[in-house]
Amino acid sequence: MATMEEEEEALLEGEPPAEASEGKPMPALCDPSRLAHRLLVLALMCFLGFGSYFCYDNPAALQTQVQRDMKVNTAQFMALYAWYSWPNVVLCFFGGFLIDRVFGIRWGTIIFSCFVCIGQVIFAMGAISNTFWLMEAGRFVFGIGGESLAVAQNTYAVSWFKGKELNLVFGLQLSMARIGSTVNMNIMGWVYSKVQDLLGSTGHTTLGVALFIGGVTCIFSLICALILAYLDKRAEKILCKEQGKTGEVIKxxxxxxxxxxxxxxxxxxxxxxxxxxxxxxxxxxxxxxxxxxxxxxxxxxxxxxxxxxxxxxxxxxxxxxxxxxxxxxxxxxxxxxxxxxxxxxxxxxxxxxxxxxxxxxxxxxxxxxxxxxxxxxxxxxxxxxxxxxxxxxxxxxxxxxxxxxxxxxxxxxxxxxxxxxxxxxxxxxxxxxxxxxxxxxxxxxxxxxxxxxxxxxxxxxxxxx
Missing domain, CATH: 1.20.1250.20 (MFS general substrate transporter like domains)
Incomplete structure (x- = not known):
């Protein structure tokens, strides 16, 4: 039986693991060509965008609290959604280019996931410090990562599930995105009330802590991006497959x-x-x-x-x-x-x-x-x-x-x-x-x-x- 060190060395040298070279099959969960491993990858793909979709509608789930605690009117509140959209007026053209030509699918996914996490942290810090413009800046940073992360998610899907399975995979990813939005709508008000009970009062600090707790989902998605990058790199070496491309040609x-x-x-x-x-x-x-x-x-x-x-x-x-x-x-x-x-x-x-x-x-x-x-x-x-x-x-x-x-x-x-x-x-x-x-x-x-x-x-x- 090959040791873990021998297997890692074989991967680094671009060779199949010792078990495969000796004719002994890998466990189904570890073999990129087997269904069990691909289902694991599919689960990671689906959770890749969960945090982004969960936090996108944090303002909607906490509208009353945001307007009351930050002392803003409805137009200012809706600017939180506008600031998410502004960067994507441009990034829709360049997100695929950055993934294909600059970062690659693996680093691109990790970088865009980091933007989502950092944006949510800035958003929450703006609430804690009672600085609304900082909340708007956080939504802008969040928007830089959000839409481009969806492009990366689809690219991974095409890379791993070409053929008849692809439409089903896209459907499952969309379903998970909607589940993220739904959970946010129904849980963030409860989270705010629990933080309020803990701190003993409402206010911008309570709002910020609630948003920080919501941001845990973004960290979870970032962890999924890291694991997915490792598994994709491993599969590239074992199966000699090419890194995924978006297929977007922008002119x-x-x-x-x-x-x-x-x-x-x-x-x-x-x-x-x-x-x-x-x-x-x-x-x-x-x-x-x-x-x-x-x-x-x-x-x-x-x-x-x-x-x-x-x-x-x-x-x-x-x-x-x-x-x-x-x-x-x-x-x-x-x-x-x-x-x-x-x-x-x-x-x-x-x-x-x-x-x-x-x-x-x-x-x-x-x-x-x-x-x-x-x-x-x-x-x-x-x-x-x-x-x-x-x-x-x-x-x-x-x-x-x-x-x-x-x-x-x-x-x-x-x-x-x-x-x-x-x-x-x-x-x-x-x-x-x-x-x-x-x-x-x-x-x-x-x-x-x-x-x-x-x-x-x-x-x-x-x-x-």
């Missing part, structure tokens, strides 16, 4: 060649998401003030969008793949979202109904909208198209987050809901235009899956001829 000059259909997809994306994420950021107090919910009940209903998204995203992804008709699905999602916002704005019906509708629509839209980009741009422009789409989405979120806070401070929740409904209406107009543009130009965005498959086969046959 900003390609923007001038984007079609009308693609620009309409961008508009749908921005106008839709600005009516979802900023709403969730402000939702807890909305449910407390309008529907007289307790803090715990408000947190639960505010997280229902993420709760539904966790199991439904893989299901809807499978459904859209099998059926096709992407534009039709997007129309259904946008109309459902508009219905949910109108119900929340103009009725006192049980808001669980509207929020469940919003959760279903949000999951469906993500599965139907994002793949359409691949149908309207050449493969060599995909990196630029997706980068640009994420960039303007973050720009929209940054601007609308501040605008939503200002509207709430000056006009109240009714006007805020009308504003969100107007954004969804713009998204609906854009998707209807996309339907007719696609129809009159003979595009394949709304074809059934079977017809699309036939066209793809014909295209492949023509290339072979």
């Amino acid at each position: 900003l000059t390609d923007v001038k060649d984007f079609s009308l259909s693609l620009w309409l997809i961008f508009i749908i994306c921005v106008c839709y998401y600005v009516a979802v994420f900023p709403f969730i950021g402000l939702g807890k107090v909305f449910f407390i003030e309008k529907f007289k919910f307790s803090s715990q009940e408000a947190s639960a209903i505010n997280s229902i969008v993420y709760v539904i998204s966790a199991p439904m995203s893989p299901v809807f992804g499978f459904l859209v793949d099998r059926v096709g008709k992407n534009i039709t699905w997007v129309i259904c999602a946008v109309v459902t979202t508009l219905t949910a916002h109108i119900m929340l704005a103009f009725t006192f019906w049980n808001p669980w109904v509207a929020m469940c509708l919003l959760g279903v629509a949000y999951s469906l839209l993500a599965c139907a909208l994002w793949p359409m980009v691949a149908f309207v741009v050449p493969e060599h422009q995909l990196g630029t198209a997706y980068g640009f789409m994420q960039s303007i989405q973050n720009l929209g979120l940054a601007i609308i987050s501040i605008a939503a806070g200002m509207i709430l401070d000056s006009r109240g929740y009714l006007f805020l809901e009308i504003f969100f409904s107007a954004c969804v209406c713009l998204s609906l107009i854009a998707v209807v235009m996309l339907y007719f543009v696609n129809y009159f130009r003979g595009g394949d965005l709304n074809l059934s899956a079977k017809k699309r498959e036939k066209l793809q086969k014909l295209a492949v046959d023509e290339k072979e001829i």
Whole structure:
């Protein structure tokens, strides 16, 4: 039996472990080619982004406490979300480049995980020192790591699970991200109350300690990044596999060649998401003030969008793949979202109904909208198209987050809901235009899956001829 030292020496020299060279198989959990080891890697991949998603919505889970303890209005509170989005207006283009050309996937993941941890620490320190601008700086640093870490997570998935397993892996990663957001919504208020009991009073120090405790999840994700880097390096030596690449090729000059259909997809994306994420950021107090919910009940209903998204995203992804008709699905999602916002704005019906509708629509839209980009741009422009789409989405979120806070401070929740409904209406107009543009130009965005498959086969046959 080979000693641990011999095995490590063999790895450093780029040779397989002694057990493998002698023909003795490694234990399944230690063999990169075996399912058990790959499942271990998959678990680490899923937890890689858990801390980032958990801490992203810390402000939403503690909105009342942040505004009271830091003595800020709603516009200033929503700036915490805007500062997260600002760096990602640019980093969406360069995150993949940094991973591919500068850091490599392993160091890139560790570095971006460190940014997430440092950002959360600065955020918490800002609360403890009663310095709101420091909290904003922390969210900016946090944002530098957050979105790029998601790119690294997807790169690892492609590297380890090419082929039929990949869609399932992406679905599991998205589900874990939503679980992180859900746990945050439902636990951070409780954490704050326990810290309050411990310290004997509310205040900025209590808020800071609670945020520090929440930051433990970021440290956990950083540990996962370190272990994953070691296992990936080990697998590279044993299996002689290449280090993962994002596959993103960013050329900003390609923007001038984007079609009308693609620009309409961008508009749908921005106008839709600005009516979802900023709403969730402000939702807890909305449910407390309008529907007289307790803090715990408000947190639960505010997280229902993420709760539904966790199991439904893989299901809807499978459904859209099998059926096709992407534009039709997007129309259904946008109309459902508009219905949910109108119900929340103009009725006192049980808001669980509207929020469940919003959760279903949000999951469906993500599965139907994002793949359409691949149908309207050449493969060599995909990196630029997706980068640009994420960039303007973050720009929209940054601007609308501040605008939503200002509207709430000056006009109240009714006007805020009308504003969100107007954004969804713009998204609906854009998707209807996309339907007719696609129809009159003979595009394949709304074809059934079977017809699309036939066209793809014909295209492949023509290339072979």
